[in-house]
Amino acid sequence: MRSAQTRRLAWPLLVLAGLLVANLAATPGFFEISVKGGRLYGSLVDILHFGTPLLLISLGMTLVIALRGIDLSVGAVVAVAGALACETIAAAGGGQGSAVTAAAVAVALGASALLGLWNGFLVSVLRIQPIVATLILMVAGRGLAQLITGGQITTVRSEPYREIAAGSLAAVPFTVIVAATTVLLMWLLVRRTALGLLIEAVGGNAEAGRLAGIRATGLSVAAYTFCGLCAGLAGVIISANTGSADGNNAGLWIELDAILAVVIGGTLLTGGRFSIAGTVLGALIVQTLSTTVYTMGVPPESALVFKAIVVFLVCLLQSPRFRAQVASPFRRGRRPVRARTGPGPAPTEEDDVTPTATSAGTPGAPEVQR
Template sequence: MSMNALLRHRLFWPVAVLAALLLVNLLLTRGFYNIEIKDGHLYGSLIDILRFGAPLIMVSLGMTLVIATGGIDLSVGSVVAISGALACLMISDLGNQNDTGGVLTAVAVALVLCLVLGAWNGLLVAGFGIQPIVATLILMVAGRGLAQLITDGQITTINSSPYKLIGGGYWLTLPFGIIVVAALLGLTAFLTRRLALGLLIESVGGNAEAGRLSGIRSRGLMITVYAFCGLCAGIAGLMVSSNVSSADGNNAGLWIELDAILAVVIGGTPLTGGRFSLSGTVLGALIIQTLTTTIYSVGVPPETTLLVKALVVTIVCLVQSPAFRAKVFGRRRMPHRAAPPGPPQDVRAETGLVTRDGVGA
């Protein structure tokens, strides 16, 4: 592969940015790459990036498919809060919070509700023709209020070992959240890249009317995609709440929708829809989580953290922009040679001035 082709590859710049962030940590943070095994579990900064980045990867995964249809989902942060709030409320009402059956029931009910909320977003968009940003903004506002109603405006605290496993536990030496993300990512990649589902989603995002005329049931497909996004946000909500063994309806998942959109865009999926990259989304989410970890590791003052993060993300987006790179790093274009006199070939062909052998009559 030539250098120009490598630079044009959609995953080159996300990989380069992630490598640069890891290099900064190598130079500035002592022991950043150290990985230890304690009590049969893997520990280290790299493991922490994966563990704390798992909820963002999960939300970004659902957001990718929504954006691929030409939509957007601003309600995922509220769905994260609702999922954790409902699961923790049901577990807190159990006589024995370590009862596996009761915990599984609470998890299932929370995920079903999130699935329904996602499908509701899809119904508003595909069924009633409401703009995606407006339809999901409704649930973004109402959902945050619903999460606070579930928790009665308080932080619901639980002490459940089975529930703790989802976001804060380990399995096979790895954080359980990473395993859940890997499993769902693999399933999504199989359904969208090995089957025709991914092509159908891209067709809807590229031209919904053309897809409908081709026999694609775009309405049902869009509802399914939004429902899947709600499910992903629900799983992320379980991870966030189980990691701290509590649910905060006001702050859980706050602004995670913006990080998810950034992760999708950094990964190379255009907001206009029509195509998507799951691997790019994962890289984008890891870039954002690594950036957050780096900011805290190097001792950036808390009051400037958001400004530094915004600045770095802006630079990343500019570097990825072909137009920006052409203006800053590109060569001068050579002047075009003047076209020979006479009508162009296609005009001569239409007017019958071209013989069978291609020479003008």
């Protein structure tokens, strides 16, 4: 099983390495890392820093997709979380105290978890199709975020809040530490307990899981709640990084990048087996691709086309059927080896196997000629 998982991760690793090498060729100092003001700086650090929100959302999306679901509302939840956090700080007079920041983050994460719980209720209890249930919040969430901010961009100048995105610990940005901690906790939760097996069992065959006594409803609600919580944390980081809340544009279309990262990582949209390591690689590929667009000076009007072409090539490389078709011309020169059906030595590749008539006159019977 581990060897199969390693093979599935090989192509995303090669794609990520190829993107990094291409960036190095375009920018010789791409791999350089320096320390300024007690914080690491460099293109690789920027990929990890700016890719943290996408990675967090992708982790939550992984569990939802593993259960044959989908969550199109994560971008709207990002906007709601950022709006609530900034408005809470603004209502406190833009307080510089850490208590105000902690309260703002708690309000944002609590509301995000409730929104995820709402999605889980619609999908698991009311049996609404996941794409329809989450599409409702995708549309309504944007309106809710704009209602919270009054249709304006709320700006805050709270240093403790800005430290969430700009701060560092032992020169490592807080955002990278948050991402690494979330990945580790999720791995321990789903790979060191039976939870991961239960999710894969329900996602692979819901009816068999029900007959085995697994409470699929509870698992699904928990997965959507966790996805909402991850989106809320991403929203807090995004708003802290910009020092503002934009209910209209914050997290716009990030749900599509998250789904793409999960699929690139090897998790099928049909549910079942999922890979946390694959999701991490997928998120890094998507973020590296965005960095590549700017590093190579791709014109803005061509950026989306460039990303689409690269994503298309990645999907082709991951397709076993495509790889088999590419490799088939190199295998046509090999002759098949027939199994021995009678006495005598078994035929080899050098034997000429031709259809002839047997002594009984039956046409088409194979005979080995040496």
